[in-house]
Amino acid sequence: MKPEFFFTETYAQARKSFLEAAEAAGGRVGHYLNPRATGPDGIHLFLDTALFGPREASTVLVNICGTHGAEGYGGSAAQCAWMMNGGPRALPGEVAVLMIHALNPFGFAWGLRGTENNIDLNRNFLDHSQSPPENPLYERLHRLLSPRRIDEGAIRELLREGTRFIAEHGRWALEDAISRGQYSHPDGYHYGGRAPEWSNLVLTHLLEEELAHASRVGLIDWHSGPVGDGELIYLNFSNPRGPEFARATRWWGEEHLDPRIVEAQWGSKRPTRRGILFWGIEKLLQPRASLTGAVVEFRSARPKSDPASSLRIPMLERWLRFEGGFDAPEAPGYFAEIREEYAPHRLSWYEAVIANSAECYEHALRGLGEWARENG
Numbered sequence: 001m002k003p004e005f006f007f008t009e010t011y012a013q014a015r016k017s018f019l020e021a022a023e024a025a026g027g028r029v030g031h032y033l034n035p036r037a038t039g040p041d042g043i044h045l046f047l048d049t050a051l052f053g054p055r056e057a058s059t060v061l062v063n064i065c066g067t068h069g070a071e072g073y074g075g076s077a078a079q080c081a082w083m084m085n086g087g088p089r090a091l092p093g094e095v096a097v098l099m100i101h102a103l104n105p106f107g108f109a110w111g112l113r114g115t116e117n118n119i120d121l122n123r124n125f126l127d128h129s130q131s132p133p134e135n136p137l138y139e140r141l142h143r144l145l146s147p148r149r150i151d152e153g154a155i156r157e158l159l160r161e162g163t164r165f166i167a168e169h170g171r172w173a174l175e176d177a178i179s180r181g182q183y184s185h186p187d188g189y190h191y192g193g194r195a196p197e198w199s200n201l202v203l204t205h206l207l208e209e210e211l212a213h214a215s216r217v218g219l220i221d222w223h224s225g226p227v228g229d230g231e232l233i234y235l236n237f238s239n240p241r242g243p244e245f246a247r248a249t250r251w252w253g254e255e256h257l258d259p260r261i262v263e264a265q266w267g268s269k270r271p272t273r274r275g276i277l278f279w280g281i282e283k284l285l286q287p288r289a290s291l292t293g294a295v296v297e298f299r300s301a302r303p304k305s306d307p308a309s310s311l312r313i314p315m316l317e318r319w320l321r322f323e324g325g326f327d328a329p330e331a332p333g334y335f336a337e338i339r340e341e342y343a344p345h346r347l348s349w350y351e352a353v354i355a356n357s358a359e360c361y362e363h364a365l366r367g368l369g370e371w372a373r374e375n376g
């Protein structure tokens with residue numbers, strides 16, 4: 001099957017493909033309706049699951065797409081290709097796979113990164129009974145990043161103030177303040193929320209149910225966005241001196257996991273994120289099971305000409321949600337721009353996503369099979 005076969009235009013099509021592929025491959029499927037939101041034309045929003053391999057397996061690969069809604073297309077295509085190209089039949093005997101489709105179905109369906117409450121799900125996995133992490137530098141940037149109109153004037157002001165901020169704090173501080181997560185502005189960037197989001201609660205419930213017998217868990221959480229054409233970036237969040245990081249390196253290779261290489265691919269030192277899903281799962285599994293895996297990014301965006309243009313996509317999302325609305329005259333153009341950033345309509349991208357994701361699955365599953373046998 002040609003790579004483009006696995007790619008879809010809408011969340012509803014992606015969901016249909018996922019469920020058809022899962023059933024054809026003998027997966028045990030599950031559906032979770034989001035009762036708090038709907039999609040375009042009022043469609044219902046579901047997180048769907050498919051389980052392959054032995055029930056009560058002690059070694060399980062958890063594979064997620066759509067944590068950042070609009071980034072879901074690449075991961076959804078990768079999941080379908082794995083299921084339709086014989087992945088389930090080739091599983092090592094002791095290993096199960098739990099596929100989660102559209103962890104954030106609202107974002108997937110609308111073509112936005114955040115959830116129905118503008119929450120960045122990958123900043124939402126922390127103990128909300130504690131006071132939230134601070135991000136004092138974000139306070140200075142919020143107004144600047146939240147223009148009423150996205151026009152020349154707003155961009156000029158952003159560049160001018162951004163330059164001043166960088167002179168004072170450095171470039172990395174600017175990127176870190178914007179993207180590490182903030183818990184004070186519900187209408188802002190990378191907002192982590194003040195309570196577990198619906199998607200977080202469902203994932204937690206699912207993993208408690210499905211991983212009750214697991215002691216070895218792998219994770220591939222598909223994302224997209226960084227500049228490139230379908231190459232992978234592996235973001236690992238394990239202790240870099242611990243056995244989990246070493247295991248991920250054995251699975252996927254030093255050339256993908258070495259922090260220096262990853263930072264070069266990422267384009268800068270990574271932000272000091274809080275509340276990320278990887279740590280949420282790690283904590284949920286402790287002390288019973290150990291987690292090895294990564295957020296895996298499909299590079300997808302076109303190169304940016306200046307720092308302001310690298311902020312354009314999150315600015316558009318915020319504008320659609322809080323300034324202009326989804327029905328604004330500008331909205332169709334803005335949605336299309338966001339879509340091209342995370343899931344471009346390029347044959348070369350489709351080919352790379354399918355080939356690279358197949359390799360990523362193969363290496364993770366081989367590693368999980370070995371891990372299962374090591375421990376008998």
Ligand SMILES: [Zn+2]
Nearest residue numbers: 068071223224
């Ligand atoms: Zn992402």
